[in-house]
Amino acid sequence: DSGVTQTPKHLITATGQRVTLRCSPRSGDLSVYWYQQSLDQGLQFLIQYYNGEERAKGNILERFSAQQFPDLHSELNLSSLELGDSALYFCASSVKSLAPDTQYFGPGTRLTVL
Amino acid sequence: QKEVEQDPGPLSVPEGAIVSLNCTYSNSAFQYFMWYRQYSRKGPELLMYTYSSGNKEDGRFTAQVDKSSKYISLFIRDSQPSDSATYLCAIPNTGGFKTIFGAGTRLFVKA
Numbered sequence: 001d002s003g004v005t006q007t008p009k010h011l012i013t014a015t016g017q018r019v020t021l022r023c024s025p026r027s028g029d030l031s032v033y034w035y036q037q038s039l040d041q042g043l044q045f046l047i048q049y050y051n052g053e054e055r056a057k058g059n060i061l062e063r064f065s066a067q068q069f070p071d072l073h074s075e076l077n078l079s080s081l082e083l084g085d086s087a088l089y090f091c092a093s094s095v096k097s098l099a100p101d102t103q104y105f106g107p108g109t110r111l112t113v114l
Numbered sequence: 115q116k117e118v119e120q121d122p123g124p125l126s127v128p129e130g131a132i133v134s135l136n137c138t139y140s141n142s143a144f145q146y147f148m149w150y151r152q153y154s155r156k157g158p159e160l161l162m163y164t165y166s167s168g169n170k171e172d173g174r175f176t177a178q179v180d181k182s183s184k185y186i187s188l189f190i191r192d193s194q195p196s197d198s199a200t201y202l203c204a205i206p207n208t209g210g211f212k213t214i215f216g217a218g219t220r221l222f223v224k225a
Contacts, residue, residue: 042216042218100148107157
């Protein structure tokens with residue numbers, strides 16, 4: 001158990017809908033990262049927050065947004081969902097904001113868009 | 115050219131075999147190199163990390179870095195069925211915010 005929690009574990013929804021994925025980092029970790037993992041794309045970095053502020057953006061679509069709250073939990077919002085958004089979404093946390101730093105991954109949320 | 119390249123496999127070996135997993139990278143400024151292991155339906159977990167060139171050993175696992183060739187390897191000795199997982203190389207963009215992950219190699223160790 002990494003200490004990072006993600007909810008829900010599974011999410012099934014329809015195209016065009018909006019969903020929110022939630023992540024609670026390990027106690028003491030200030031950085032939260034979001035990743036998307038699909039079979040053909042591998043682990044793709046989406047976005048990083050550090051202590052409430054956005055620090056880095058990766059391949060995140062405009063339909064996706066995230067935030068980190070004062071209690072350090074984070075939410076990833078996915079809107080206007082498409083079939084291609086079906087994937088595993090991982091949250092990871094670390095102590096620091098700069099690389100290199102060990103990232104601890106949560107168990108993931110499996111999103112299925114029908 | 116991708117910053118980090120990794121053969122996705124799958125790689126199937128008999129129990130007890132020596133396994134070699136590899137990645138190549140393009141940026142000669144990279145200094146830290148990590149290996150994550152991901153079991154099916156789980157999140158990745160850090161297995162080992164190394165700094166600069168050379169070898170690092172941890173039990174049955176050895177991480178090797180050849181900066182001149184921009185080539186990193188993970189060796190697993192006496193492989194076990196419990197080693198069956200996906201292994202991802204990961205390279206932190208030192209001084210930046212991003213860690214770049216390889217595509218991951220799926221390993222199957224047959225009993």
